[in-house]
Amino acid sequence: MEEQNLAGRCGVYCGACRSYLLQKKDLFEEKGYKRGCKGCIAQDKNCAFLKKGCKPLRTKEIEYCYECEKMPCDQLRRVSNPYKVKYNVDIVGNLKRMKEIGVELWLEEQKILYTCPECGGEICVHDAECFDCGYKGNPNIK
Numbered sequence: 001m002e003e004q005n006l007a008g009r010c011g012v013y014c015g016a017c018r019s020y021l022l023q024k025k026d027l028f029e030e031k032g033y034k035r036g037c038k039g040c041i042a043q044d045k046n047c048a049f050l051k052k053g054c055k056p057l058r059t060k061e062i063e064y065c066y067e068c069e070k071m072p073c074d075q076l077r078r079v080s081n082p083y084k085v086k087y088n089v090d091i092v093g094n095l096k097r098m099k100e101i102g103v104e105l106w107l108e109e110q111k112i113l114y115t116c117p118e119c120g121g122e123i124c125v126h127d128a129e130c131f132d133c134g135y136k137g138n139p140n141i142k
Contacts, residue, residue, distance in 0.1 A: 007064070008041070010065050011098065014039040018124050089125060116130035
């Protein structure tokens with residue numbers, strides 16, 4: 001399922017990622033960036049955060065970090081802490097939620113969370129901005 005490509009192995013929702021949205025909406029020039037991303041799983045060995053340094057992910061023993069008995073490992077914590085501080089996103093909590101309800105339902109929740117209340121477009125977690133209408137807001141801050 002293509003939609004599953006938006007569930008990062010580490011608990012990041014790729015559908016709200018700046019790199020993904022830049023690629024999807026071809027906004028490189030407008031936003032001043034040169035590269036984008038198709039999603040962490042679609043990138044496979046070029047996983048932005050973890051796969052290169054994680055043997056279970058690299059050797060496909062597991063597909064998502066929540067499947068690992070060592071979760072959260074030090075490497076995941078190094079990714080998780082900045083996301084929590086900068087964007088108010090708990091990726092370890094996201095992984096626990098994925099495990100609890102399954103990846104497909106988690107993706108549905110994330111899609112709803114990052115849908116712009118003004119235009120129905122997509123909010124970028126990194127910029128706290130809808131890349132369709134410019135609405136400003138971080139849906140992770142209630």
